[in-house]
Amino acid sequence: MPNISRDEVAHLAKLARLAVTDAELDTFAPQLDVILESVAKVGEVANGKDDAVPPTSHAVPLTNVFRDDVVRPSLTQQEALAGAPAAEDGRFRVPRILGEEPPGWSTRPSEGGPEARPSGRTRKEA
């Protein structure tokens, strides 16, 4: 029983907006299975829940760092747009974002499969 199936890898790739090929799925699925098998060793000393060992997200124990709310130099509009794949009227030109059924969101695997964590974004269910 592998840690991760080819279908799960395909689903994760869709969540991550990677239009992977069938050949890549054939290669990645067994490789990721080996990697997950190995990283699962963290479970020998931690379970992600035990209060006795607090999680460390960052080596430097900082919370928030604020600066004074004053205007400071920044990029010009022209500089900000300089690297854009397409720009129009001083703005980033993007492909259409409305009237679509997002690819992948209607082909989710069976229950128990990985899902993205709630992002606060409305999803269309199949």
Add this chain to the structure above:
Amino acid sequence: MNSELIKRTAAELAAKIHTGELSSVEVTQAHLDRIAKVDDQLRAFLHVDAEGALAAAAKVDADIAAGRAPSSALAGVPLALKDVLTTRGIPTTCGSKTLEGWIPPYDATVTRKLREAGVVIVGKTNMDEFAMGSSTENSAYGPTHNPWDTTRIPGGSGGGSSASLAGFEAPLAIGTDTGGSIRQPGSVTGTVGVKPTYGGVSRYGLVAFSSSLDQAGPCARTVLDAALLHEIIAGHDPLDSTSIDAPVPPVVAAAKQGANADLTGVKVGVVKEFRGEGYQAGVLDSFEAAVEQLRELGAEVVEVSCPHFRYALPAYYLISPSECSSNLARFDAMRYGLRVGDDGTRSAEEVMSLSREAGFGAEVKRRIIIGTYALSSGYYDAYYGSAQQVRTLIIRDFEAAYQQVDVLVSPTTPTTAFKIGERVDDPMSMYLADLCTIPANLAGNAAMSVPSGLSADDGLPVGLQIMAPALADERMYRVAAAFETARDAAAGTAFLNQIPEL
């Protein structure tokens, strides 16, 4: 003449430039000539900025001719900059197709500090794509070759920077170290690589891979040169919220003190867990000899156990892909980078997916998928949450160790440079190259690699890793400088003089 210039240390070059004995322009030109001569073999550089370098050099020369004080201890000395740090007006690709041709509109803080210090940036060095890898084979622009043996890898991700040093294309370089990407390349090329304390060097303009681990640092051929460069790039930066607001550790003074080759009163801990199975015999022999050398220099050496270090590698390969999957979401084909498939019919989602597919290489995709998985709701506790706890356990191991000793030592990486192609199809074997370097990233400590010698079994360089507590970077510089002095005295020559001619 030129071959003499390119083999000098940065400190020697700076001294001669500052007294007017040499010009920065001639020193810079000598390195540009060397790059033109050998970089077809090494492929250390993705971009060479001859014009910008010579202009920066001329400015330093003009300052000195006018009697103005040089702007830093390294003013006028050439440097190779890893292509993950942004450079205004100069391409920055991160070794990725997705950023091919991107010209950043701003300088990273490290870049700005180098320019202000009069350090001459000769070009941008090759790297594993977005710094994910241990060999530079994950660069979209092809691998860099190790100057000791061009059929072998120069380490990674900063293999371009390490190869530029060992190939005498530059006396100074900048790397970035998320899991060992400065130290492991240093180890396999016989050069010095330093990961400063996390937060010691600004990450502003360092294209993020794993933000809680990424740290830029100095690379050089000697410990003193690394220390001089460290003091130029380090320091608090309001543009990086994780930058530490504390004085830069006195690393130059420590390197000079260490050069006296006396470690009396220094306690060195040998990490018990980083030996044994999986380590090349020649690496272990060189390491044992280095430890013996430290003892002869007066250090007190004890064995220290850090039982959770064996969980550092698995924790790292959960934390760094998780952060990477989030950080690389910025490459959405909308504001910068590659866009494909925008034919007027496809949606933004489709264009995004096609562009990311075309722009990212296999290792980046693998890590994004692993990270997406580890952060998924059903797996979060078991993977990402557990890895964060392991991080705490590793910090506790370090704290306990530093109660007993001043610095910890281990081999930098379990083997010498492997052959190009040898591990590309086996990601786990590639990951093992970072086995010994990862704990310092997870804890945020300072750590460095200094050449310990040549492996008896293959004649290739071996690195000694020295780790110090956070913000005590100077401790490891002192130990490294003392070791370097003794090593070169025993060999009768500087370490890199043993490298075969290209």
